[in-house]
Amino acid sequence: MVVYKDNATGIWRVIYCFTNWKGERKQTQKRGFATKREALVWEHEAMLKQGAKLDMTFASFFEVYEADKKQRVKESTWESKSHVIRTKILPYFGNRKIAEIEAKDVIAWQNELMAYHDEKGKSYPADYLKTIHAQLTAIFNHAVNFYNLPYNPARQAGTMGNEIPKEMDFWTKEEYLKFSEAMMDKPRSYYAFEMLYWFGMAKADYGEILG
Missing domain, CATH: 3.30.160 (Double Stranded RNA Binding Domain)
Incomplete structure (x- = not known):
């Protein structure tokens, strides 16, 4: 050079x-x-x-990670990942040498994010915290799997936050029967829904018996 x-x-x-x-x-x-x-x-x-020497900074390794992974995911997916990494991870770890980051450093980072409140007093949602941590874990996993980093400090530190279960809407029997009546003039669709609905009901009943 x-x-x-x-x-x-x-x-x-x-x-x-x-x-x-x-x-x-x-x-x-x-x-x-x-x-x-x-x-x-x-x-x-x-x-x-x-x-590919891991004496480099975390920010430099992120560029390696980006070059390896960006073309393997949808553009929108990468944009979401990149935004989280650039706003929530690089400001904290960017100037640190990736090989020197330890689990205790990850824990300190987690504590800072979990303690954050905006001007309205709102903190980060639990599922968002889990998403942020997942991105850090993915980068360290890449370094472990392909660039000989000895271990993943994010995995050793453990995750933060949790997933919030998504609510699911179910038809009642009466609601389904009304729907099926409207579908009778479309035989193929009607029989497809009949199989899906009643087979699902049978599985549910069987599960209640086992439970």
């Missing part, structure tokens, strides 16, 4: 070469550093990411 100053603009840049997954030698650059120190810090992190 080469770090140098653009005399025309006074801005520092880094030019570096790397070998991609096809074995091809590539060259790229990063511009916009106000000082040489900033350029050197970025250069060091880039070298660690290229070599």
Whole structure:
């Protein structure tokens, strides 16, 4: 890698070469550093990411995680994951070396999130806390499974929050019979619903007998 100053603009840049997954030698650059120190810090992190060394910061490993995972999920799913990570995880762990984060650090992070209240006094819902923790766990799992991180501190710390059961609406027998009458002129749909409804009722009755 080469770090140098653009005399025309006074801005520092880094030019570096790397070998991609096809074995091809590539060259790229990063511009916009106000000082040489900033350029050197970025250069060091880039070298660690290229070599997949876990001496890198958590924020740098998130970029590795993003490159590995983003194309494997729906765009909307990734946007949701990324928002949680960037707003609730990176501000706390971003500058820490990922290999040095311990379970006690995760617990301190959990406690801070669970104690949070906005200007109206509202805290984070329990299911949202669980979702946040799941994203941290997923990143550490990726580091364990593919980059030789010794263990997952988020898993060791244990989760926070919990899932809120979703309410389910069920037809009463009378409601279903009214519905089925309206469906009789559509035989295929009628018999399909008949099987689904009455088979479900039979399973429920059988469950009550066993219980």
